[in-house]
Amino acid sequence: DQQVKQNSPSLSVQEGRISILNCDYTNSMFDYFLWYKKYPAEGPTFLISISSIKDKNEDGRFTVFLNKSAKHLSLHIVPSQPGDSAVYFCAAAGAGSYQLTFGKGTKLSVIP
Amino acid sequence: DADVTQTPRNRITKTGKRIMLECSQTKGHDRMYWYRQDPGLGLRLIYYSFDVKDINKGEISDGYSVSRQAQAKFSLSLESAIPNQTALYFCATRSGFETSDTQYFGPGTRLTVL
Numbered sequence: 436d437q438q439v440k441q442n443s444p445s446l447s448v449q450e451g452r453i454s455i456l457n458c459d460y461t462n463s464m465f466d467y468f469l470w471y472k473k474y475p476a477e478g479p480t481f482l483i484s485i486s487s488i489k490d491k492n493e494d495g496r497f498t499v500f501l502n503k504s505a506k507h508l509s510l511h512i513v514p515s516q517p518g519d520s521a522v523y524f525c526a527a528a529g530a531g532s533y534q535l536t537f538g539k540g541t542k543l544s545v546i547p
Numbered sequence: 548d549a550d551v552t553q554t555p556r557n558r559i560t561k562t563g564k565r566i567m568l569e570c571s572q573t574k575g576h577d578r579m580y581w582y583r584q585d586p587g588l589g590l591r592l593i594y595y596s597f598d599v600k601d602i603n604k605g606e607i608s609d610g611y612s613v614s615r616q617a618q619a620k621f622s623l624s625l626e627s628a629i630p631n632q633t634a635l636y637f638c639a640t641r642s643g644f645e646t647s648d649t650q651y652f653g654p655g656t657r658l659t660v661l
Contacts, residue, residue, distance in 0.1 A: 439589075441589075444587070469649075471652075476654065476655070477654055477655070478551070478637050478639075478652030478653050478654050478655050479590070479637070479652045480652065481649045481650070481651075484649075524589060524590065533578070533595060533597070533603075534580070534592050534595060534605065535590075535592075535650065537589040537590040537591070538589050539587055539588055539589040540589055
């Protein structure tokens with residue numbers, strides 16, 4: 436059973452507009468959430484994270500929102516740029532956990 | 548130079564062959580991981596190691612083995628490759644125990660088993 440779900444395989448957004456990528460989780464033991472970005476022919480790179488004690492974390496154009504009651508998090512990119520075109524993975528971990536559970540990824544295309 | 552390197556970057560092999568994928572890191576991290584990525588399935592953990600003497604199975608370890616030759620090197624072996632092991636393989640490292648510690652990924656090895 437998939438514990439971290441990214442239900443949108445792909446998303447297209449116009450340059451300058453907001454990109455919203457969504458992620459749902461089922462395991463209530465998860466308390467730390469991360470977003471990774473992956474370009475073709477490269478490994479995933481860490482983008483932004485949030486602890487369950489917060490509901491928002493911001494880093495420049497990137498903001499992650501966490502709704503624990505709904506077991507839902509989202510990544511907002513504002514404004515979107517063509518260089519943001521990549522696959523975005525949502526990942527989750529429990530307290531003190533040694534491993535991450537990844538979603539299937541969402542491919543974002545930012546159209547100039 | 549990259550902090551986490553993987554060799555080879557691409558490999559085509561035949562069913563039944565033994566193959567080794569290698570990972571090296573210069574980050575000085577104790578923790579190393581092997582993942583595979585299949586189209587539409589995200590990343591799944593194969594094995595992980597907390598130090599040279601500590602190796603653990605992940606979610607999908609069947610058909611794989613690993614060796615931690617040194618703190619900086621972690622190899623993944625397919626003893627007898629089969630077509631459904633065709634995938635993109637990633638090595639990753641992590642600095643510490645904290646959940647917030649970031650994992651750093653290598654560039655990946657694309658493996659095709661014919």
